[in-house]
Amino acid sequence: xxxxxxxxxxxxxxxxxxxxxxxxxxxxxxxxxxxxxxxxxxxxxxxxxxxxxxxxxxxxxxxxxxxxxxxxxxxxxxxxxxxxxxxxxxxxxxxxxxxxxxxxxxxxxxxxxxxxxxxxxxxxxxxxxxxxxxxxxxxxxxxxxxxxxxxxxxxxxxxxxxxxxxxxxxxxxxxxxxxxxxxxxxxxxxxxxxxxxxxxxxxxxxxxxxxxxxxxxxxxxxxxxxxx
Amino acid sequence: xxxxxxxxxxxxxxxxxxxxxxxxxxxxxxxxxxxxxxxxxxxxxxxxxxxxxxxxxxxxxxxxxxxxxxxxxxxxxxxxxxxxxxxxxxxxxxxxxxxxxxxxxxxxxxxxxxxxxxxxxxxxxxxxxxxxxxxxxxxxxxxxxxxxxxxxxxxxxxxxxxxxxxxxxxxxxxxxxxxxxxxxxxxxxxxxxxxxxxxxxxxxxxxxxxxxxxxxxxxxxxxxxxxxxxxxxxxxxxxxxxxxxxxxxxxxxxxxxxxxxxxxxxxxxxxxxxxxxxxxxxxxxxxxxxxxxxxxxxxxxxxxxxxxxxxxxxxxxxxxxxxxxxxxxxxxxxxxxxxxxxxxxxxxxxxxxxxxxxxxxxxxxxxxxxxxxxxxxxxxxxxxxxxxxxxxxxxxxxxxxxxxxxxxxxxxxxxxxxxxxxxxxxxxxxxxxxxxxxxxxxxxxxxxxxxxxxxxxxxxxxxxxxxxxxxxxxxxxxxxxxxxxxxxxxxxxxxxxxxxxxxxxxxxxxxxxxxxxxxxxxxxxxxxxxxxxxxxxxxxxxxxxxxxxxxxxxxxxxxxxxxxxxxxxxxx
Numbered sequence: 001x002x003x004x005x006x007x008x009x010x011x012x013x014x015x016x017x018x019x020x021x022x023x024x025x026x027x028x029x030x031x032x033x034x035x036x037x038x039x040x041x042x043x044x045x046x047x048x049x050x051x052x053x054x055x056x057x058x059x060x061x062x063x064x065x066x067x068x069x070x071x072x073x074x075x076x077x078x079x080x081x082x083x084x085x086x087x088x089x090x091x092x093x094x095x096x097x098x099x100x101x102x103x104x105x106x107x108x109x110x111x112x113x114x115x116x117x118x119x120x121x122x123x124x125x126x127x128x129x130x131x132x133x134x135x136x137x138x139x140x141x142x143x144x145x146x147x148x149x150x151x152x153x154x155x156x157x158x159x160x161x162x163x164x165x166x167x168x169x170x171x172x173x174x175x176x177x178x179x180x181x182x183x184x185x186x187x188x189x190x191x192x193x194x195x196x197x198x199x200x201x202x203x204x205x206x207x208x209x210x211x212x213x214x215x216x217x218x219x220x221x222x223x224x225x226x227x228x
Numbered sequence: 229x230x231x232x233x234x235x236x237x238x239x240x241x242x243x244x245x246x247x248x249x250x251x252x253x254x255x256x257x258x259x260x261x262x263x264x265x266x267x268x269x270x271x272x273x274x275x276x277x278x279x280x281x282x283x284x285x286x287x288x289x290x291x292x293x294x295x296x297x298x299x300x301x302x303x304x305x306x307x308x309x310x311x312x313x314x315x316x317x318x319x320x321x322x323x324x325x326x327x328x329x330x331x332x333x334x335x336x337x338x339x340x341x342x343x344x345x346x347x348x349x350x351x352x353x354x355x356x357x358x359x360x361x362x363x364x365x366x367x368x369x370x371x372x373x374x375x376x377x378x379x380x381x382x383x384x385x386x387x388x389x390x391x392x393x394x395x396x397x398x399x400x401x402x403x404x405x406x407x408x409x410x411x412x413x414x415x416x417x418x419x420x421x422x423x424x425x426x427x428x429x430x431x432x433x434x435x436x437x438x439x440x441x442x443x444x445x446x447x448x449x450x451x452x453x454x455x456x457x458x459x460x461x462x463x464x465x466x467x468x469x470x471x472x473x474x475x476x477x478x479x480x481x482x483x484x485x486x487x488x489x490x491x492x493x494x495x496x497x498x499x500x501x502x503x504x505x506x507x508x509x510x511x512x513x514x515x516x517x518x519x520x521x522x523x524x525x526x527x528x529x530x531x532x533x534x535x536x537x538x539x540x541x542x543x544x545x546x547x548x549x550x551x552x553x554x555x556x557x558x559x560x561x562x563x564x565x566x567x568x569x570x571x572x573x574x575x576x577x578x579x580x581x582x583x584x585x586x587x588x589x590x591x592x593x594x595x596x597x598x599x600x601x602x603x604x605x606x607x608x609x610x611x612x613x614x615x616x617x618x619x620x621x622x623x624x625x626x627x628x629x630x631x632x633x634x635x636x637x638x639x640x641x642x643x644x645x646x647x648x649x650x651x652x653x654x655x656x657x658x659x660x661x662x663x664x665x666x667x668x669x670x671x672x673x674x675x676x677x678x679x680x681x682x683x684x685x686x687x688x689x690x691x692x693x694x695x696x697x698x699x700x701x702x703x704x705x706x707x708x709x710x711x712x713x714x715x716x717x718x719x720x721x722x723x724x725x726x727x728x729x730x731x732x733x734x735x736x737x738x739x740x741x742x743x744x745x746x747x748x749x750x751x752x753x754x755x756x757x758x759x760x761x762x763x764x765x766x767x768x769x770x771x772x773x774x775x776x777x778x779x780x781x782x783x784x785x786x787x788x789x790x791x792x793x794x795x796x797x798x799x800x
Contacts (some may be wrong), residue, residue: 163480180622205408
């Protein structure tokens, strides 16, 4: 297999996780819903300045981790992301909302990163915030809750109308960042019920409850409980 | 601790590199009474001070995900390394791909490795005799077995007595108990066994009992930190918490770090005098001499050094009369299959971290079928299995991100947290004429040292093997009621690039015949007996069984012989 074919396959694999930028009609048989948003507001496609910041290098201090790069988002931009954070993951009995833990700080660090891997997300988020402001007719952070909900509802449509393909691509990626940032924070780990990062003398293996569940599953699959 | 000024003379042996092969050589020689100088290209490194064992994702930049600076994540042990090292390029032939992982640190890549330590078996040392392909080793399993025993005693490992064909167990009393299997491992075992595929307790260089020692005490695993960070408590083996401090305690070890060796200096046609190295901090060149020189700079660096050491007596590179230096380049064959198991969704959550590495694994099992010619590839593979409760990270997207918000999203993320399984295929690659490294006449590194150019092409042997692995893993996933996440892959598309598994070897192979091999049965260059190679370059073949344990066992064996020879006045 040639390099170009390998590279192509890698692109295809990467593209498979992204929301495809093709017209809605081509993506689904479902009818496209009518939204309350202004279809005349185009995707901004801003020219982003060159990010000349440096990374943390190949020998950073692992005991005192820091992200050395300057952050790019405005105060309003961060507020907007925290508002969206609380719409995507609102507070409930399991934990605080994503906005409540200032998920925007993580998103800002991520999209301000000097590494090539984050450049695509930077383009999406900075354009997306500009688009949100335009749709809201004012800084999104200063718009009312009904406006926020109306925009989010439209961006969550499946499929979205053609004029929302790029905004929905941005929003899908932002949701990934917010979800990933939240569930890797202490509050999110607690909310999802994760158990770990706890030194112990002996590893006890599965809990009784987990073993019972496994026994049930094996029975369903017509498999014996294995002897190790 | 290790940064001492190098004396230019007075060492019996110079060792180039402080990874698995170099640190074991230093340990074996110093305890045998030999004075040793170790030259390490990277900086000094102390895991006890530098490993952030319990650092969490949110405390590190980008949630500790990989970057070009730290490809395996922020907390990964590798220093000044990765797929690219700044100022130290390599090249690849047009339209070919080879990835070369390096690190620049004391202890080398032992600070970051999988730590899966199967022994090679009797078949593995005599592959040509068995199937007529490749070349036999000049040593047999029975000759190496005692060296495996003592290497395992000092390295420390967990393992069971599985009693499988061509998979030797440790003698009683050496291996520590294997941690209890996790739910997904038990499920994989049940499904695999039902299909006639074994799934047994694994062998890893991780302690599950304390290993007291006056100089280098090491503690049992505490079942939470990822081993790739390095292990400040010494549970997961690395040279910097064991072999190097133990060697230093003899008083016969000098280590110079930031010493990039450029070439072997010769005393006469068949005698090495020492090496020339570049001080990476000052750029100055120094020459050091000794009775013998051991190259353990990692397989490709070692062959680069030999090729760059050509002189009037050795026009193709030192000790390269056979033309085999840089040839026979192998990696381990890598493949991957993922599965989503609905039956594991929403299961009761418990602490499933365990010891980071797989507690069970799938060893190669089709020896009989292979012997009968029923398979379209000649050698074996194993699966390292994975799964467990994994937190969604910043790259969450696509099918992993439900199109819902609020309570529905929270519930879905929680339900799916433990539903994945992974099968990483690790297989034996057979050396072929298309895979080799040579000096690129047009490119030099920042020290002015000519760099390597890689050539790489998989053969049908490896592609057919990966296809077989895909079929097997898919059958196991299906038997668990799951769906395969990469159903369209084929052997050709699924096989990882060369070098990707970071098991390079073979570029200065051992053999029984000086015409077809570089090293004799004691890792000595046929043409220059006081020049040895104790890293993966010596691999005559590269069985699917991860090579580090064998590299260390043969390094010890070679150095035991070298120490005896030096004491008897050889190379004076």
